Amino acid sequence: MRKKLTPYLFLAGPLTLYSIWVIYPIFRTFLVSFTRWDGMTKSRFVGWENFVRLFNDRYFILSLLNNLKWMIGFVILSIPLGLLFAMLMDQKYPGHKVYKSLVYLPMALSFVVIGQIWSWVLEPSGGVVNAFLRWIGLEGLAKPWLSDPKIVTYSLIWAALWRQIPYAMVLFLAGLQSVDKEHVEAAIVDGANAFQRFWYVILPELRPAIVITITVNIIDSLRAFDIVFVMTRGGPYYSSSVMANYMYIQAFHNYRMGYGASIAVIQFLITLGFILIYVLNVLKREERL
Amino acid sequence: MKKTFRATLFYVLCTLIVVLWMVPFVVAFFTAFKTMDEIFMLRNFWSPPKTWTFENFKIAWIEGRMARYFINTAIVTAVSVAGTLLLSSLSAYALAWYEFKLRTTILMIFVSGMLIPFQMLLIPVYRFSVVTGLYDTLIGVILFHVAFQLGFCTFFLRNFMVTIPSSLFDAARIDGAGAFRIYSKIIMPLVKPAVAALSILEFTWIWNDYLWSLILLQSDAKKTVTIGLTTLQGQWISSWNVIAAGALLAATVPVIVFLIFQRYFIQGLTLGSIKG
Amino acid sequence: MKKFVVLVLVTIMVFVFAKERIVINSYMSDPAPRKALAELVEIFQQKYPEYEVVVNTFAHEDFKVLLRTWLASPKGTADVVTWFAGERMRYFAEMGLIVPVEEVFEGAKWEDYFPEAFRSTCSYKDKIYFIPQSWYWWGVYYRKSVFEKFGIKEPKTWDDFLQVCETLKKNGIVPITIGTKFPWTAAGWFDILNLRINGLDYHIALTAGEVPYTDPKLLKVFEYWRQIIDKGYLLPNHTAYEWQEAATFLFRGQAGMYYMGQFIKDVAPAEVKDDLDFFRFPIIDPAVAPYEETPIDGFMIPANAPNKKGAIVFLRFIASKEAQEKFAKDLGRLAANVEVAPPDAHAKKGLDMILASAGVAQFYDRDTNPEMAEVGMNAFIEFMQNPDRINDILKRLEAERKRIYGK
Numbered sequence: 001m002r003k004k005l006t007p008y009l010f011l012a013g014p015l016t017l018y019s020i021w022v023i024y025p026i027f028r029t030f031l032v033s034f035t036r037w038d039g040m041t042k043s044r045f046v047g048w049e050n051f052v053r054l055f056n057d058r059y060f061i062l063s064l065l066n067n068l069k070w071m072i073g074f075v076i077l078s079i080p081l082g083l084l085f086a087m088l089m090d091q092k093y094p095g096h097k098v099y100k101s102l103v104y105l106p107m108a109l110s111f112v113v114i115g116q117i118w119s120w121v122l123e124p125s126g127g128v129v130n131a132f133l134r135w136i137g138l139e140g141l142a143k144p145w146l147s148d149p150k151i152v153t154y155s156l157i158w159a160a161l162w163r164q165i166p167y168a169m170v171l172f173l174a175g176l177q178s179v180d181k182e183h184v185e186a187a188i189v190d191g192a193n194a195f196q197r198f199w200y201v202i203l204p205e206l207r208p209a210i211v212i213t214i215t216v217n218i219i220d221s222l223r224a225f226d227i228v229f230v231m232t233r234g235g236p237y238y239s240s241s242v243m244a245n246y247m248y249i250q251a252f253h254n255y256r257m258g259y260g261a262s263i264a265v266i267q268f269l270i271t272l273g274f275i276l277i278y279v280l281n282v283l284k285r286e287e288r289l
Numbered sequence: 290m291k292k293t294f295r296a297t298l299f300y301v302l303c304t305l306i307v308v309l310w311m312v313p314f315v316v317a318f319f320t321a322f323k324t325m326d327e328i329f330m331l332r333n334f335w336s337p338p339k340t341w342t343f344e345n346f347k348i349a350w351i352e353g354r355m356a357r358y359f360i361n362t363a364i365v366t367a368v369s370v371a372g373t374l375l376l377s378s379l380s381a382y383a384l385a386w387y388e389f390k391l392r393t394t395i396l397m398i399f400v401s402g403m404l405i406p407f408q409m410l411l412i413p414v415y416r417f418s419v420v421t422g423l424y425d426t427l428i429g430v431i432l433f434h435v436a437f438q439l440g441f442c443t444f445f446l447r448n449f450m451v452t453i454p455s456s457l458f459d460a461a462r463i464d465g466a467g468a469f470r471i472y473s474k475i476i477m478p479l480v481k482p483a484v485a486a487l488s489i490l491e492f493t494w495i496w497n498d499y500l501w502s503l504i505l506l507q508s509d510a511k512k513t514v515t516i517g518l519t520t521l522q523g524q525w526i527s528s529w530n531v532i533a534a535g536a537l538l539a540a541t542v543p544v545i546v547f548l549i550f551q552r553y554f555i556q557g558l559t560l561g562s563i564k565g
Numbered sequence: 566m567k568k569f570v571v572l573v574l575v576t577i578m579v580f581v582f583a584k585e586r587i588v589i590n591s592y593m594s595d596p597a598p599r600k601a602l603a604e605l606v607e608i609f610q611q612k613y614p615e616y617e618v619v620v621n622t623f624a625h626e627d628f629k630v631l632l633r634t635w636l637a638s639p640k641g642t643a644d645v646v647t648w649f650a651g652e653r654m655r656y657f658a659e660m661g662l663i664v665p666v667e668e669v670f671e672g673a674k675w676e677d678y679f680p681e682a683f684r685s686t687c688s689y690k691d692k693i694y695f696i697p698q699s700w701y702w703w704g705v706y707y708r709k710s711v712f713e714k715f716g717i718k719e720p721k722t723w724d725d726f727l728q729v730c731e732t733l734k735k736n737g738i739v740p741i742t743i744g745t746k747f748p749w750t751a752a753g754w755f756d757i758l759n760l761r762i763n764g765l766d767y768h769i770a771l772t773a774g775e776v777p778y779t780d781p782k783l784l785k786v787f788e789y790w791r792q793i794i795d796k797g798y799l800l801p802n803h804t805a806y807e808w809q810e811a812a813t814f815l816f817r818g819q820a821g822m823y824y825m826g827q828f829i830k831d832v833a834p835a836e837v838k839d840d841l842d843f844f845r846f847p848i849i850d851p852a853v854a855p856y857e858e859t860p861i862d863g864f865m866i867p868a869n870a871p872n873k874k875g876a877i878v879f880l881r882f883i884a885s886k887e888a889q890e891k892f893a894k895d896l897g898r899l900a901a902n903v904e905v906a907p908p909d910a911h912a913k914k915g916l917d918m919i920l921a922s923a924g925v926a927q928f929y930d931r932d933t934n935p936e937m938a939e940v941g942m943n944a945f946i947e948f949m950q951n952p953d954r955i956n957d958i959l960k961r962l963e964a965e966r967k968r969i970y971g972k
Contacts, residue, residue, distance in 0.1 A: 004389065006383075006387060006468045007383035007384075007386075007387035007389045007392070008383075008389070009468075010379045010380060010382055010383035010468070010472070011379070011380050011383045011384075011395065013376055013379060013380075014376040014377060014379055014380035014439050014443065015380065015395070017376065017432070017435060017436040017439065018398075018399070018402065018436055018439050018440065020417070020436065021410070021414060021417075021432070021433055021436030021437060022402045022405075022410065022436055022437060022439075022440065023398065023402065024413065024417075025409060025410040025412075025413035025414055025417075026402075026405060026409050026410070028412075028413040029409045029410075029412070029413065032412070038660075039412070039633060039634070039637050040633065040636065040637040040660050040662055041660050058961075085306065088299065088302055088303060088306075089303060091295075091299055093296055093299050093300070095300075095303075096299075096303070099303045099304075099306075099307055101548060101551055102307045102310060102311060103306060103307060103310050104547070104551065104554075104555070105310075105314070105544065105547070106310070106313075107493070107547070107554075107558075108493055108540070108543045108544050108546070108547035108548075108554075109497065109540055109543065109544070110496075110497030110498075110499060110515050110518075110539065110540070110543070111497070111499065112497075112499050112515045112518055112519055112536075112539070113497075113518070113536045113539055113540050116317075116518075116522065116532060116533075116536050117313045117314070117316060117317045117536065118313060120313075120316050120317070120320060120334050120529065120533075121312065121313050121316055121334070123334065123805070124801070124802040124805055125802075126333040126334050127334055128312055128313075128316055128334050128335045131333055131334070131335050132335070144801070144802035144804075144805060146804075146805045147802040147803070147804035147805035148802075149950065162310070162313065166310075167558065170555055170558045170559060171558070171559065173555075173559075174559035219404055222406075223406055223407075225407075225408070226499070226500075229500075232746070233626075233746075233747075235746060235748070235804060235943075235946070236745070236804035236946050236947070236950060237748075237943040237944070237946045237947040237950075238943060243406075244406055244408055247406075247408050248408060248411075249939075251408075251411070251412065252411075252630045252633075252634075253629075253630060253935075253939050254935070254936045254939050254940075255633060255935060255936060256936070257412060260408075260412075261409075261412075264406055264408045264409045265409075267406045267408075268405055268406055268409060271404060271405070271406060272401070275400070275401050275404045278404075279397065279400050279401070325834075352596070415634060415638070416638060416639070419638040419639060419640050419642070420638075420639055420640065422640070424638070424640075424642060425642055503627065503631075504631075504634075507590065507621050507623075507631075507635075507642060507643070508619065508621050509620070509621050509622060519624055519627070520594060520622065520623070520624050522624065523594045523623075523624025523625060523626070523627070524594050524595060524596055524599070524624070525596075526807050526809040526810060526832075527807075527809040527810050527812065527813045527832065
């Protein structure tokens with residue numbers, strides 16, 4: 001009897017705190033998503049109204065599509081580039097540690113700082129990117145990166161990748177540790193060139209790392225908020241909005257708590273799919289241990 | 290010959306990447322030392338200042354009330370990290386070493402909690418803090434951080450604990466050691482490296498938090514560095530040099546901590562491989 | 566026993582000498598107004614030593630979001646908050662989240678302090694909820710030296726205005742600067758064009774949600790607006806800048822004009838301040854009398870304020886001639902208090918412009934429902950970037966109006 005109780009005794013403290021600050025709020029948000037509520041006066045139950053409205057809301061759809069852009073951007077850029085950086089810096093030439101530290105540095109920064117710095121990098125008149133383009137004679141490519149609705153989302157993803165690529169690189173470097181050096185040596189003996197070694201030997205062994213990194217990137221892309229909030233607040237006119245940001249605007253600017261909650265719920269449900277993939281992956285790996 | 294070529298290629302490519310990656314830092318650095326006149330007359334961010342001035346740092350430090358905010362942030366971060374690590378080691382211990390009915394369920398709850406879109410929590414957490422009187426207190430922010438980070442830390446430590454050979458645990462049990470004794474005397478010393486890695490990760494995240502301090506604090510006397518920086522931005526919107534100085538000041542502590550403890554940070558990310 | 570007596574004495578002393586706290590949450594985050602408020606608080610504390618005043622300052626845009634969270638919480642955390650008169654104040658009064666402040670006038674009347682004309686924007690259902698502190702006008706700001714250099718005179722009519730733009734443009738100066746990263750600056754243009762073209766009554770009806778956004782009369786506003794957009798008179802990439810950043814173009818002589826509130830002076834560098842002047846927004850239709858925008862800023866008391874008594878005392882001080890005079894003088898704004906004369910020639914000019922006008926509006930986001938304002942202002946930005954979409958934009962605005970006002 002006592003033995004059965006032991007794990008619960010250990011869990012009592014953490015679980016209580018967790019329930020109050022995390023579990024309960026999640027349930028609360030689910031409830032609120034079925035109401036019309038301005039956050040001040042009494043709320044009113046409206047059934048599925050918020051959700052129906054959401055899918056007729058062009059800005060919500062736009063935010064959803066922007067999340068998709070983030071997702072694609074993260075996956076097709078931070079995975080290959082992260083892998084490339086990792087492969088490159090995994091060669092233990094003197095000084096490789098210094099190179100790594102410098103590339104990692106953005107991960108130590110707050111999004112507030114990142115957003116501020118990048119708005120200077122992308123500033124239209126004197127920002128580094130445009131100045132550089134003009135300097136090499138590509139005046140035509142100099143763009144108002146943060147004010148043109150057509151490109152602003154890509155600019156934000158670009159800024160986010162500054163931090164995301166090193167992150168992917170860290171995960172791949174760890175994955176490379178587990179690549180069997182003997183297999184690589186064997187391939188060299190067999191006369192495989194660098195590309196073949198990479199494609200037929202290293203890549204397959206990296207598979208678990210790749211799966212994890214992709215999932216992590218997808219989850220991060222769906223949660224994107226800080227960079228958008230700091231750099232454009234979703235503007236101009238919602239063109240760079242993502243779900244998290246649109247939820248914040250609806251709930252806290254427009255006083256539509258119920259509507260905002262319903263966005264959070266949708267975002268949660270979409271993310272949940274990937275969370276499940278991730279969790280199953282982790283548990284499966286464990287079974288093999 | 291081939292060897293030198295490869296080495297050259299390595300250095301060339303790495304230098305290229307690092308230079309590219311450093312550009313934003315250089316921009317901030319230059320801007321922070323420029324005078325107002327230079328910023329607006331030339332309106333470029335890439336050239337070094339013609340006249341270097343430290344005035345901006347002084348303004349940012351005083352107007353941004355950085356001294357006060359650094360202390361607040363240090364308190365919040367230190368206590369939160371310690372609290373999270375303590376509590377999550379308890380729950381991780383239970384989830385790693387005991388078989389019980391709700392084990393998988395509870396683990397799943399911790400794991401999914403760490404990945405949820407945090408906006409789900411904003412409104413209820415705010416209201417809860419106000420009702421309980423935790424609003425606008427450092428302890429309120431700390432409690433929230435501890436709870437919110439529990440999911441990740443529990444998951445992280447549990448994953449590390451299950452790699453410890455269970456013979457150790459069983460042997461101690463047969464010797465008649467109590468559960469808490471096993472936890473504190475046998476398991477915890479073994480997970481020290483994981484705790485080190487985790488604490489650096491958590492340090493960086495909590496130090497850099499912005500939204501929760503914004504929502505849960507109101508007094509100027511209690512605000513944190515990131516809030517100080519955004520208030521500074523609100524006040525000195527067009528004084529980019531002052532803001533740059535403030536941003537650099539705000540970044541110093543996490544960057545120094547990161548550079549010193551980088552090894553742990555990277556281990557943490559690798560072991561946890563989920564949050565960013 | 567002795568110890569006990571000492572303890573009791575200490576407790577009593579603490580009780581007697583403990584100061585009562587008044588907490589003020591303020592959006593005055595620009596250095597100049599922040600300092601002005603801090604000095605007022607200092608004077609207040611000297612006059613009323615029994616109070617200890619704490620001012621919490623927030624960045625403007627954060628404040629707008631946080632205010633509602635404070636007001637709606639079951640337990641209050643602030644006793645006095647800064648805010649805007651008009652619909653934005655009434656929105657909270659209607660929900661009972663702020664309380665009437667009539668006690669401020671104990672033994673006196675509203676008229677003893679403030680102009681009768683201000684009463685309605687500060688009231689809800691005949692009760693006063695808002696203590697005005699200062700007010701100001703919107704005008705077209707420019708640098709005298711720049712106008713002189715190109716021999717430009719203040720334009721009186723729309724055609725003159727376009728002519729001025731053309732001259733500036735020819736000389737390599739951006740005719741009109743604006744920063745729309747936060748979209749309210751665009752609402753200023755919408756308001757003044759609507760006032761000039763359709764007049765005050767129409768504007769008030771529109772902002773009250775009584776006129777459809779698809780009304781043909783409204784379309785005319787955007788046609789005029791379009792003229793300056795199509796001719797490229799506006800600052801390029803204006804959505805990348807906040808209003809202060811856009812102002813630097815004017816201060817540096819890189820842009821010619823800025824339709825802005827008087828508070829632009831708060832952020833002007835000292836060497837430019839005296840060179841800065843303004844003129845009345847040009848007349849478009851001579852048949853429409855000149856109406857202007859004059860937002861009123863001030864304070865209100867949350868219904869959940871822990872120390873309402875102290876809040877009233879503080880607001881009574883804020884309403885006083887002394888406090889109003891100091892604030893107006895520090896910032897060159899107009900005091901709400903009737904006894905205070907305009908602090909300088911610039912303010913006198915502003916006051917004269919308002920006195921010569923036929924009526925005043927507050928501001929788009931102060932006259933209309935907050936939710937409508939958010940959609941409306943974003944729509945104006947969309948229009949400024951895609952003038953061709955105007956019909957579609959107005960149709961969407963109309964759908965939102967119907968939803969929000971339930972009409």
